[in-house]
Amino acid sequence: MPERLEENSSASQAVVAQPALPVKIEDEGKVKSRGLSPSRIIWKKLRRNRTAMFGLYILAGLYISAILAGFIAPYKYDNAAHDFPFYPPMITRVHFFDEQGNLTRPFVYGIIPDDPTLATYHDDKEKKYPLRFFVRGESYHILWIIRSDIHLFGVDEPGRIFLFGSDIVGQDIFSRILYGAQVSLSIGIVGIIISTIIGMMIGAAAGYFGGATDFTLMRLVEVVLAIPSLYFILIMRQMFGTSLSSAESYLIMLIIFVFIGWAIEARVIRGMVLSLKEQEYVIAARALGYTNTRIILRHILPNTLSFVIVTATLTVPFYILSEAALSFLGVGIQEPDASWGNMLSAAQTNRYLYDFPWMLIPGVFIFIAVMAWNFLGDGLRDAADPRTLG
Template identity: 40%
Template sequence: MPPGVGGGSPLPPPDTPTLPHFVSDAPFDLQSVEKLTPEQEKLYFASQLKLMWWKFKQHRVAVWSGWFLLILYASILFSEFLSPFNYQSRNTRHIYVPPQSVHFMHEGEFIGPFVYPIRQRMNMETGQREYTQNTSKPMKLEFFCSGESYYWFGLIEADNHLVCPPKNAPFYLLGTDKLGRDLLSRILQGARISLTIGLLGISVSFLLGIVIGGLAGYYGGWIDMVVQRVIEVLQSIPTIPLWLTLSAIMPANWSPILIYFGITIILGLLDWTGLARAVRSKLLALREEEYVLAAQLIGASPGRIIGRHLVPGFMSHLIASATITIPTMILGETALSFLGLGLREPITSWGVLLNEAQNINAVVITPWLLYPVIPVIFVIIAFNFLGDGLRDAADPYK
């Protein structure tokens, strides 16, 4: 009897696909589909972070920038050891010494790294000091040696240095300033302030941006309206005049540590608005998802929903945004210190060092005072490349 007639099984609708009753009836071998190569298993079962890492490694410039920044941040832990001198050591006999060259060959003979002693004389016509090298007497450099004592992070006294100047011979690879202080040592130890102020500033900005932007995006309504108006007011104020105003408010008798944290808080308070808007827009789109409703039904608090369920969903984008924002913090500190309203002596940073190069006459006569701007340029470029790589790796549409 035909199917569907006289009590037989009913015919399926004409548009319904029929599945085979047995595996052997299938037009393809399911067993062969289930077998994956090790490369496929590695790809299909990889976590989101691992997929981001694989994609990030394809951005070669970003990878090299990341290694450069990693080495640079690791070096600030040993700034005193890497510096030939203490950054506050003065030598009035060696004021405005030009950069010295390191030599390896003397009269056709390999000696190793050495420098020639310098002689100073006063030019009575120009009123300037002139330095000449005594090329008849090479002075070898010492490595992993004992030199000027210092306090590592202000706590542990030590005198170990990577390189030490020869006895009775100066060694200034990048020259000296108006007080006879070694510029290389000051750049190496000033990196600790300039680089960490960006990390601390972005921490303050991250905290404010996630909390304020999260509340605005999760609750909406009048809270969102108030937050948006505050952000618009802050973003309408010119950045540099606002920095100058807030920096000028800090008392002049504050210690260098208080000024350091004051500058950090100022930079963080003025840079959270862009991050808050990014967090708000993401939460407005994610708060209607089913897993948010499920968390609400089981009694999860708004703080837990935002911190444990919503923010981790786009944390990769936040990390990329923070990486691009850190250079702004470094430039802000450099600009304030350069204008004399940021960090001040005896603390040193790249901005403080550039403050000495404000006089155009000093720059023309002693151009090596502009050397602190070189690490600033390289760090800003490296952070921008690293941020581009992280942003591309975190973007699922690329």
């Protein structure tokens, strides 16, 4: 008996004396991510992507500027100073010091044309026009609702301020870029929202019901995807002629873009629904007698939103570039209304490119907007990767 007690005692000591086994500690970020919805996880990961956040901030600035175009722009898009065509950018000609080198209120000099045919000018240093803020000018509407005539900055007449220069008829390019952003940027957002809704409905129906419904809808999707997009857009737009107003042209372009854009969304949604409809919560909803419409709208489609947003974000640049191409070719938004595409159409000749390079500034904004959307889309795609959401 004592021998057994001694054996038990020695065994217990051996157990106590054994070194503790290493405990695997989970990554703190993964622990904190547990219990969060997929959208919260995606947003958390997106915020750590500097390139994507840079694109998001750029887009926020562009869209806010477009909404407040009437307030920020010193002139309306069709305000022309015919005496000052092709005036070079004044952004470096806003003076902050007087002739004695003393700091003063920002001002610009008057403009004296040298040769109207060559579009050369020199400053009239006898006339100074102080840069004023929150000045009254031409009336405008913000979001077609708020009416105002207050502008962020401006100069007294007959002075003019052309921050980005003027075009062939003396219109302020800076003001027209802001107004043009309302068209070029909005058509991407409006178009992708409509095409996404249509694509989600068709893709969900194909994936959920399967069979003949799936076969018919997917063949339709394949037909639409097989159409050469740019050529189809040009042909369809040309069929309506060039005598339409800018509002009618905008609507026609929007319809064409939606027609060729919904198929991509439908194919993505169909693939996701094929997987989601076999999940336990969907099977339980069927067992409870819920209608197919309720199951699709309440239980399936909400779980696809994160990935739909990624696809939509990567598609917006196509809409922006398509509108710019049509307007550049003269079958989109018509003068005197402004869009980035029709502003670029004035820079088609070699003389304009060499002598008046500021006419290409709208193209710079197209490039910035497209790159910002691509940065954001790539960041969302990485953040929504299913392999990293667990």
